[in-house]
Amino acid sequence: MTARTAAWFASVVSFGFILIAISGVGLTRPVETASFKLFAPLEAVLRSVASPIADAVTNYSDVRALTEENDRLRSETERLNAEIARLREDGTQREQLERLLAVKNGLADQQFAAAKIFARDPSNLRQAVAIDKGRADGMKKGMPVLTEGNALVGTVTRVEDDHAWITLVTDVDSGVSATILESRAQGVVSGAYNRRMVMDFVSQDSAVRQGDTVITSGIGGSYPAGLVIGRVTGVRGERQDVFRSVTVEPLASLSKLETVLVMTSFVPKKVSQP
Amino acid sequence: MSYYFAIPLLLIAALSEVAVAPMFRVAGLQPNLVLVLLTAWLIARGQNEVYWLIPVGGFLLGLVDGAPLGTAIIAMAPLALLQDVRGSQLREGGPALAIIFIVIMTVVYHVIYMMMFTLRGESANWIQAMTRVVVPTALINAVTLVPVYWFLSLFSHELRRPTYA
Numbered sequence: 001m002t003a004r005t006a007a008w009f010a011s012v013v014s015f016g017f018i019l020i021a022i023s024g025v026g027l028t029r030p031v032e033t034a035s036f037k038l039f040a041p042l043e044a045v046l047r048s049v050a051s052p053i054a055d056a057v058t059n060y061s062d063v064r065a066l067t068e069e070n071d072r073l074r075s076e077t078e079r080l081n082a083e084i085a086r087l088r089e090d091g092t093q094r095e096q097l098e099r100l101l102a103v104k105n106g107l108a109d110q111q112f113a114a115a116k117i118f119a120r121d122p123s124n125l126r127q128a129v130a131i132d133k134g135r136a137d138g139m140k141k142g143m144p145v146l147t148e149g150n151a152l153v154g155t156v157t158r159v160e161d162d163h164a165w166i167t168l169v170t171d172v173d174s175g176v177s178a179t180i181l182e183s184r185a186q187g188v189v190s191g192a193y194n195r196r197m198v199m200d201f202v203s204q205d206s207a208v209r210q211g212d213t214v215i216t217s218g219i220g221g222s223y224p225a226g227l228v229i230g231r232v233t234g235v236r237g238e239r240q241d242v243f244r245s246v247t248v249e250p251l252a253s254l255s256k257l258e259t260v261l262v263m264t265s266f267v268p269k270k271v272s273q274p
Numbered sequence: 275m276s277y278y279f280a281i282p283l284l285l286i287a288a289l290s291e292v293a294v295a296p297m298f299r300v301a302g303l304q305p306n307l308v309l310v311l312l313t314a315w316l317i318a319r320g321q322n323e324v325y326w327l328i329p330v331g332g333f334l335l336g337l338v339d340g341a342p343l344g345t346a347i348i349a350m351a352p353l354a355l356l357q358d359v360r361g362s363q364l365r366e367g368g369p370a371l372a373i374i375f376i377v378i379m380t381v382v383y384h385v386i387y388m389m390m391f392t393l394r395g396e397s398a399n400w401i402q403a404m405t406r407v408v409v410p411t412a413l414i415n416a417v418t419l420v421p422v423y424w425f426l427s428l429f430s431h432e433l434r435r436p437t438y439a
Contacts, residue, residue, distance in 0.1 A: 012347060031343075
């Protein structure tokens with residue numbers, strides 16, 4: 001390494017660390033807010049140009065995917081029909097519907113703010129999206145974010161004056177206390193690098209099946225109880241394991257979301273040590 | 275090709291990285307457009323311009339991405355060190371060298387990001403990140419780099435002309 005390069009490298013890295021330090025205490029917020037206002041129209045133009053191309057590419061690949069999906073859904077329908085018959089027989093379906101109704105009624109008391117997603121974190125290591133509502137619109141850290149169909153999307157993790165960042169439930173840093181609706185088995189749902197989720201710490205003796213619904217348990221106070229997280233796609237764990245590991249697929253396609261609902265009435269609780 | 279051209283190009287790359295590239299994700303992954311552009315620039319046009327463009331590109335990306343401002347600058351800074359590996363002669367390195375550089379830089383870039391996440395107390399599974407994110411992204415970046423390098427090479431003939439001293 002030449003002396004010139006070494007000096008340059010030291011200066012640039014130092015500059016980077018200084019920026020991280022001053023942004024940590026909020027000193028760069030005016031610059032970030034100004035750049036957001038300045039770049040937002042440019043971003044919108046780029047998105048409007050790229051959107052039709054992306055749609056065309058997606059539609060082309062969707063034709064093949066739809067054919068496969070169709071076949072899969074046919075066999076899935078058969079399986080579900082058998083499942084419904086069985087549920088009717090043992091009365092579980094009625095209980096499930098009652099529980100879902102209770103969840104829905106619980107959400108009716110909450111207040112929401114609709115927000116539009118305008119950017120995604122470009123780092124492939126993180127799953128985060130930016131919404132067009134910020135501190136000025138009442139956004140606060142820790143507020144849960146849902147799809148329009150009331151499935152959990154993630155949590156508000158960073159709030160700026162006019163926009164906010166949401167960490168998705170599929171992010172590796174996300175952890176949600178969860179319950180399986182059908183069996184009431186409890187665990188913690190966390191994200192993985194393959195954009196799926198894993199529910200850990202599920203008791204070995206709990207009955208968990210593919211297709212079961214995973215909802216928030218409310219334990220820990222970070223989320224209200226009863227928000228739908230996703231569906232069980234697989235169960236792993238040998239008899240000798242203490243816990244089972246359950247793979248969960250998000251109910252909504254998080255990569256295609258355009259609008260979300262922020263639960264503004266919910267304030268996360270800070271639970272103290274017992 | 276002057277900085278008047280480079281800086282708007284970096285701005286478009288940074289904005290596209292957050293607004294456009296997510297629409298074209300392959301297996302949930304997208305190219306690091308600013309990193310790809312700077313790597314192609316380094317090989318096509320040499321180190322001197324990149325000295326300035328790395329902090330500018332990192333700063334612009336930091337303004338629009340979700341990580342703390344300054345992270346992208348640190349993550350991209352090692353790119354200039356790679357130039358010393360091939361020597362300081364200002365001649366074309368060729369697309370093969372550009373691909374080798376982007377693969378190395380993709381790994382370095384993500385490792386630095388993960389170190390930053392770890393320092394901030396966020397969880398990071400290094401082995402999974404390497405196999406599921408970093409290696410596939412290096413491949414995506416390498417594919418993206420080819421047309422970007424070709425485009426930059428068209429405007430860099432004067433820099434690649436051999437000198438006979």
